[in-house]
Amino acid sequence: MQFFQRKKLFIILIGFIVLVALIGYSLSDRENITGPEQVVNDTVGWAQRIIHAPVNFITDIFTNIDDFRNTYQENQILKEKLSQYKGMIYEVQEIKEENKELRDTLDLTESIRDYTPIQATVISRSPERWVEQITLNKGSKDGIDTNMAVITAEGMVGKILNTSKTTSTVKLLTGFDQYNRISATISRKKGDDINGMIEGFDEESNSLLFKIIEESDQELKEGEQVFSSGKGGVFPAGLQIGEVKEVVSDQYGLTRTALVKPAADMYEINQVIVVDRNLAKDESNESEEEDE
Amino acid sequence: MKRLLLPLILFLFVVLEGVALELLPSNLVVGNLLIIPHWVLVFLVFLAIFYDYENTYYAVLYGLIFGLLIDVVYTGVLGVYMFSYAFVIYIIHGLKRMLHGNIYVTLILGFAGVASVDILIEFIYTMVGLTEAPWIDYFTHRLLPTVILNLVFLVILYPIFAKRLTRWGGEHLTKNNAL
16 A cells, blocks of 8 residues: 555656656747647647637627627718728829839839738637637648738737647737837837837736837827837838837836737637748848847 | 547547637627636546546546647647646546535536646746736636636536446446556
């Protein structure tokens, strides 16, 4: 009997050591997940795709009913907006053409704004709520790589955390911390741009923390739009992140932090676009990434 | 062939947990409450109480396998769910010797199981630095709603599986008690 008691204790001890080793390994700074994990992700992803179709069908019915109620109001607003946009389309076309001509004269063919979109569908969301992750139905086979930005029509939602052959995992903006920063900017006239970093998410105010690194004279105003700046070398420039809600200073009054309301809805994500930055990721960008 | 049924059901629950947040009404999800579906664990509690004999540990083994699966697919931090599930199921397996398998005992053990698993996971995540939520917030915003909703799930599952698992246990386990 004593032997069995000792055996039990022994097993629990070994289990504990394995636990610590596994956690240590998975939190270490690794580029992508290991082969076995990719195989598991592919297999589960395959099953999730099957399950997701009927579930989506049912939830769609409910959202459709909700949508019908607001249709009339929405239609009125959209009609108004549409008339505004008609004018803008012409303007944008002109500017684009001019931009292209100017670029051609300067021999600039690649820009940090250019990217190739990869369409993907969300097939599951992590049930563990501290870990803000969703799974997409496209993987390395479709050209998705780690650290690519993920956007919806409204704005940025996150970045690719890891990939397997046919699935990939996205870390949502709401789960960002100081290790997952985005170089961001608020566009102003005459090079007065306000630069900074998105450095995490504040649960209490439900907003992203935008740390301003280059102090500019002008005060930030509420409602100003924050975009990715493309200077981190990972994400392309010009992806909408959100709008400024409030500006607070830190306890010493040295740096200011803007609370930014994310532009995209983090809870109802169905279709996303994975952004493959065109500009080659060469060595100079690598070093930039480290600075980030 | 029949032996494959249990792993298949557990696998189905793992997959369903991934779409659970879409199935729940959205005002529950968007609000402050964090509801974590521990459906795999609830089913493992059933296994431990009704399926396993005193000297078989299939529920613990499945806890290890499917806990690891959840770690790999949904969190990326390996070992946390695996260890918590297996450990708690092992204790429940030990406790059932003293108690008779009926709905009340299942409810009590299910309550204890889900609560202790969630606390254990929260504890490990706090140690690792994955979460910094104060414990008071954790108890009101996460633990309470999680336990209640998982118990509802347990009550729904009870009439479907309680008798069936006892029968399957008898069929599968009499021939070899190797594990």
